[in-house]
Amino acid sequence: MYLIKTPHFIQNLFPHFTWRIPTEEKQIFLTFDDGPVPEVTPWVLEQLKQYNAKATFFCVGDNISKHPEVFQQVVDAGHVVGNHTMNHLNGWVTENITYFHNIRQGASQSKSVLFRPPYGRVTPKQTQFLLRHYRIVMWDVLSGDFDTNITPEQVLKNVVQNAGPGSIVVFHDSIKSKERLEYALPRVLEHFAAEGYSFDALHPQEMFETELVHQRA
DSSP states (O other): OOOSBOOHHHHHHOTTSBOBOOOOSSEEEEEEESOOOTTTHHHHHHHHHHTTOOOEEEEOHHHHHHOHHHHHHHHHTTOEEEEOOSSOOOGGGSOHHHHHHHHHHHHHHHOOSEEOOGGGOOOHHHHHHHTTTOEEBOOSEEOOTTOTTSOHHHHHHHHHHHOOTTBEEEEEOSTTTHHHHHHHHHHHHHHHHHTTOEEOOOOHHHHHHHHHHHHHO
C-alpha cells in the first residue's frame, strides 16, 4: 500500500524533509527515480524538451556507472541530478553502516547533495546522520507508475487530481514503469502546460533560500 497524496500531518512529522516547495506560483517539480536506463530515460528527456521542462532525476549509482552516456544526456539537457543510493537499498532493512556507505557510493556517482531514500524508507537514526550531509527530498504526489496493478489512465489521474503549485511529483524512468509512464507523462505535461504551469528542477541552494524566506514569513 502507498499514498498518492502525502498528507500534511505526515509532512509535519518530518519537517526537515523537503516534501514540496512553498510557493503560490504555478510551478510543478517533476522528479524521476531509478534511472538512468537507455530504454526509458532518453524518451523522458525528449518529452520534457517539448515543453521546455526541467526536472530532477534521482539516479541509482549503479545505473550511472552502467550507462554513463545516458547520465550525461540528462546533465547536458540542463536537468538536476540527485542521489538514490548505489543499489536502491531500503533503509528500513539495511544496517546503518552498509546504508551510509551505499549512499556515499551513489553520491560519488551523481555528485549531488540531494538524496531521496528508495521507497521513502529511512529510519530516524539514519535521518539524523544524513541531514548533516544531504538534503532529503521526498514528495507531495506519487504517480504510482511503478504499480503494475493499476492502469496508465489511473497514473495520469493520480497526478492531475492531486498536484498543484509547489508539488513535487514522483515518476520512474525505469523499465518496470515504462508502459504507464509513456501514457501518463506526455498528458501530464500537456495538461499542466495548458493550465499555465512551468516545470522546474529542484536546485539545492534555491530550495534552502526559499525555505528561509518561508520560515521568516
